[in-house]
Amino acid sequence: MDKIFTSSRLNFWVRWSVTVAWAVLIFHLSTATFTGSFTAMLLARILGLVHLTVSQSTFHTLHFLFRKLAHLTEYAIFGLFLYHGFLNSNRTEWRIRTAAISVLAAGIYSLSDEFHQIFVPGRTPSIIDCGIDTTGAALGMLVIYLYTRFFQSDLPPDRPLAALMDGHPALSKQIPA
DSSP, X not given: OHHHHHHHHHHHHHHHHHHHHHXXXXXXXXXXXXXXXXXXXXXXXXXXXXXXXXXXHHHHHHHHHHHHHHHHHHHHHHHHHHHHHHHTOSSOOOOHHHHHHHHHHHHHHHHHHHHHGGGSTTOOOOHHHHHHHHHHHHHHHHHHHHIIIIIOOOXXXXXXXXXXXXXXXXXXOOOOO
């Protein structure tokens, strides 16, 4: 019993440590180091690596999409981490309330991150970015929902795989010779 409690406590700390580390990364990405000029240089290098040359107009469009996709992606991942932290379980299962709390927490963090950018030279806060961030967190919840709906096995989470092979309908069927 004590071993289960210790393992559960360790899992709790690991889940929340990863979540907090991701939040710190998001905060760091909002510093003066990662301004538009940095991502423009990064995009130019990526295009150079794949030997693509684009017009200035196309580059500006790609750069805009690149930056907004970064917001969407970083908050989708943040939403996933928040969900698993709030879920406090070793097994992913769909809980709408946990999803809603995760999206709300990501949205609030996004607002605080945009507020932080008021004080960062070269950065501009944007309520539109908050909307993109919150949409990213909601997309993270969609991933969890789809995973639990279509890909998650109905096998009990606490039994070893070998024990499950005996008697599980999908695994017990004999293949005809």
